[in-house]
Amino acid sequence: MKDESLSPEGTYTIRFDVFEVRMSHWVEVPGIFRVADDLVLFDLRGDVWSAGPVTWLSDSVVQLTVRRYPGWVSCELVLDLQAGKGEAICGPGRFEGPLPALENWVRRH
Template sequence: MIDEIPSPHQTYTVRFGAYEVRMSHWITEPGIYRVANNQLIFDMPSTWSCDEAKWIDDSTVELKTRLYPGREYCDLRLDLQAGTGTAVRGTYPFANSMGNPPKHFEGSLQEIYRWL
């Protein structure tokens, strides 16, 4: 398992804390840190699990996350230097959720955390 994914110039890093919630069900919680002073810049409320973290540039990261348990996802694009980001939250396309379009949100990192 990958425990950390640093930004291209290693200014920031995404660190993962994993724990088992049920037999073979794992949550991989992401936390984004500034490397120079080990300061937590962004994390997610508990039970959000990160499936993918990809750096766009040294201060912009995209996270693909899902809420456990349930059928919700949230795709985040965070600009850590500006302290802002966008989030798209929806349900996976199962037959009973086709009529629910994803919700979009844009704001500060704190506002995104509260919106989740």
């Protein structure tokens, strides 16, 4: 289980709300923060999206897979935290734009 994933230079962190939904089924819901002031930049907490692999492509660009639980919907996300924008691919759908709009788009899938 993931606790936290810090960007290479420590500028950003992903924190996970981890909880068991059924016997031995754990959900790790991501929230992304700027470390300096604890500002929330992207947050799927409060929903049931579980994070899969997390890859920091640079200090401010992160790639992660999230999957809605229960169900088969998964999304590939690439977020540029410094620029405040990103892209998501959820099944056949694709969205590019500012992080708040991207977060809302992912939550609707």
